[in-house]
Amino acid sequence: MKIPKKYTGILFAFLMSLLMAFIMSGVLTALFAGIGAQFFSKWMSAFIHAWPVAFPAVLLVAPIVRKIVASLTE
Numbered sequence: 001m002k003i004p005k006k007y008t009g010i011l012f013a014f015l016m017s018l019l020m021a022f023i024m025s026g027v028l029t030a031l032f033a034g035i036g037a038q039f040f041s042k043w044m045s046a047f048i049h050a051w052p053v054a055f056p057a058v059l060l061v062a063p064i065v066r067k068i069v070a071s072l073t074e
Contacts, residue, residue: 013062017054025050 003011025046033042 009062010059013055013058016062017051017058020058021051021054022047 026043029039029043029046033039
């Protein structure tokens, strides 16, 4: 099953925010809490809190970034 093209922007924001929140919450959890017995549960807790912020942020910021990139490139 393929998703219609009209949802490209939303799908992009969904996947980009999902992956970025997952990676960044893991890195920051390791940095600030350390890698120990509770690392995975702390990481997943951080991710669950970060992703709902990341998704709308990508939806709002992506069009601005596209305009900036377009103005900086030929």
